[in-house]
Amino acid sequence: MTFHDYLSIAHGALATVSISLVSIALGVPLGLGLALIRWSRLPILNPLAAAYVSVIRTCPSVTLALLIFFALPEIGVSLDPVPAGILTLTLSTAAFNTEIWRGALMNFPREQYEAALSFGMRRGVRFRRIVLPQIVHSSLPALVNEMTLLIKSSPAVAVLGIVEITRAAIRVGARTYEPLPPFVFALVLYSLIVFLFVKTQRIVERRYAQAEALA
Amino acid sequence: MSEFAVVWQHRDLILHGFENTLIIVALSAAGSLVLGALLTIPLMSRNAVLRGAATAYVDTMRCVPFLLFVYLLYFGLPSLGLRFDNWTAGIIALLIYNSAYMGELLRASWADLPKEQIEAGHAFGFSGWRLFRRIILPPVLFSALPLIGNQLIQIVKDSAFLTIIAVAELTHEATSLQTTYFVPFASFVAAVFLYWLTCVTIEGTIGYANRYAEERR
Numbered sequence: 001m002t003f004h005d006y007l008s009i010a011h012g013a014l015a016t017v018s019i020s021l022v023s024i025a026l027g028v029p030l031g032l033g034l035a036l037i038r039w040s041r042l043p044i045l046n047p048l049a050a051a052y053v054s055v056i057r058t059c060p061s062v063t064l065a066l067l068i069f070f071a072l073p074e075i076g077v078s079l080d081p082v083p084a085g086i087l088t089l090t091l092s093t094a095a096f097n098t099e100i101w102r103g104a105l106m107n108f109p110r111e112q113y114e115a116a117l118s119f120g121m122r123r124g125v126r127f128r129r130i131v132l133p134q135i136v137h138s139s140l141p142a143l144v145n146e147m148t149l150l151i152k153s154s155p156a157v158a159v160l161g162i163v164e165i166t167r168a169a170i171r172v173g174a175r176t177y178e179p180l181p182p183f184v185f186a187l188v189l190y191s192l193i194v195f196l197f198v199k200t201q202r203i204v205e206r207r208y209a210q211a212e213a214l215a
Numbered sequence: 216m217s218e219f220a221v222v223w224q225h226r227d228l229i230l231h232g233f234e235n236t237l238i239i240v241a242l243s244a245a246g247s248l249v250l251g252a253l254l255t256i257p258l259m260s261r262n263a264v265l266r267g268a269a270t271a272y273v274d275t276m277r278c279v280p281f282l283l284f285v286y287l288l289y290f291g292l293p294s295l296g297l298r299f300d301n302w303t304a305g306i307i308a309l310l311i312y313n314s315a316y317m318g319e320l321l322r323a324s325w326a327d328l329p330k331e332q333i334e335a336g337h338a339f340g341f342s343g344w345r346l347f348r349r350i351i352l353p354p355v356l357f358s359a360l361p362l363i364g365n366q367l368i369q370i371v372k373d374s375a376f377l378t379i380i381a382v383a384e385l386t387h388e389a390t391s392l393q394t395t396y397f398v399p400f401a402s403f404v405a406a407v408f409l410y411w412l413t414c415v416t417i418e419g420t421i422g423y424a425n426r427y428a429e430e431r432r
Contacts, residue, residue, distance in 0.1 A: 054411070054415075055407065055411050057368075057414075058368060058371070058372070058410055058411045058413075058414035058415070059372075059407050059410055059411065060371070060372040060373075060374075060375030060376070060386065060410060061372070061375075062375045062376055062378060062379075062386055063375050063385075063386045063389070063403060063406050063407055063410065064407070066386065066389075066390060066393075066399075066403055067399070067400075067403035067404065067406075067407065070393060070399035070400075070403065071399040071400035071403060071404075074399065074400050152278070152279075152280050152281075153280065153281070153282075154280075155280045155282040155283055156282055156376065158282065158379075159378070159379065165283070166282055166283060166286065169283070169286070170286070170290075173290065173291075178294060179290040179291050179293075179294065180287075180291040180292070180294040180295065183283065183286055183287040183290065183291040184287065184291065186283055187279060187280075187283045187284065187287055190279075190280055190283060191275070191278040191279045191280070192278075194278040194279075194280070195278045198277070198278060
């Protein structure tokens with residue numbers, strides 16, 4: 001393996017992480033929206049959101065990626081591999097985020113909501129000023145945990161032919177006729193990236209534990 | 216709708232893939248549960264070296280992406296002279312990977328086990344392997360049931376990754392149906408439905424077992 005090969009795999013790792021980060025940025029608010037639909041028990045939309053969560057939560061991301069990439073053109077939407085990959089990971093992480101947000105909403109103390117109501121706060125203000133800051137705080141550890149799981153499973157989008165870390169390693173292996181070194185390098189590199197996220201997650205959790213011990 | 220008719224016509228193919236997925240899931244679920252249970256012994260050991268090694272294995276697996284792990288096993292290891300066929304490589308990958316997760320969640324459940332229970336076991340003359348199998352393992356398994364259920368669903372989802380090494384599981388068969396007859400929507404929706412059915416069945420069974428465990432307590 002030449003220096004260039006290492007570089008191309010590192011480049012692939014960057015592409016995978018970027019795709020994951022975009023999906024996280026889209027999936028976290030999408031999950032919140034769906035959780036609000038479920039929380040407010042909107043007719044029609046609530047059972048739809050529940051069905052969405054149930055199906056996507058059990059759907060392997062490889063299968064979902066193939067479904068999106070190959071079936072969407074049938075209804076006239078053809079996506080390039082990268083947007084299709086982002087859509088896959090966004091839909092998948094949003095289902096898990098919905099459950100996290102919903103849990104936080106269910107545990108939100110009713111009295112506070114009623115207090116806000118008695119102060120004459122309008123619906124929007126009530127949500128933005130009273131509910132949101134607190135559910136962000138209580139969901140954060142679980143959300144970060146889901147983020148690390150997403151980043152770990154994101155090489156799945158390789159099935160769409162995106163040149164991310166897996167593809168980059170396959171290419172190098174095919175050129176040098178020695179698949180072991182590029183795969184070992186890719187595995188170690190990506191595991192280190194995931195490890196960094198897990199470390200961050202532990203720091204977040206420790207901060208929370210300390211804050212709770214003080215309170 | 217005619218797409219679904221095509222899939223229905225070739226349902227043998229999809230069902231064959233489904234059957235293989237169920238076999239893969241059953242083998243790796245049973246295997247990783249047994250290996251995970253055995254792994255709790257070094258994880259809870261007083262011997263620091265043993266515990267360190269087991270913990271390192273678990274932590275490594277928790278950071279490794281499964282897809283790259285499968286590729287490494289199937290395409291990388293032959294250069295070291297270790298050559299597996301795709302089925303063996305796939306199941307070994309699922310076993311090594313999920314045993315670590317099972318081991319970790321069973322360890323957490325063991326750590327929560329009341330000390331008195333183990334001490335009572337000692338007092339009745341249980342020790343070593345018999346203490347582990349008769350006194351420690353049953354309550355640990357019962358209290359970890361919901362987490363085991365989650366991990367089983369994870370195994371179902373991980374099994375779809377094996378399509379990349381051409382194991383004829385559900386996603387792989389759905390792909391081959393779609394490339395032969397150009398019915399991408401119907402074939403993948405059928406696959407997604409069968410995955411959902413499998414996971415809902417697992418959740419239901421675990422829920423039932425959990426109620427049984429509660430009653431026995």
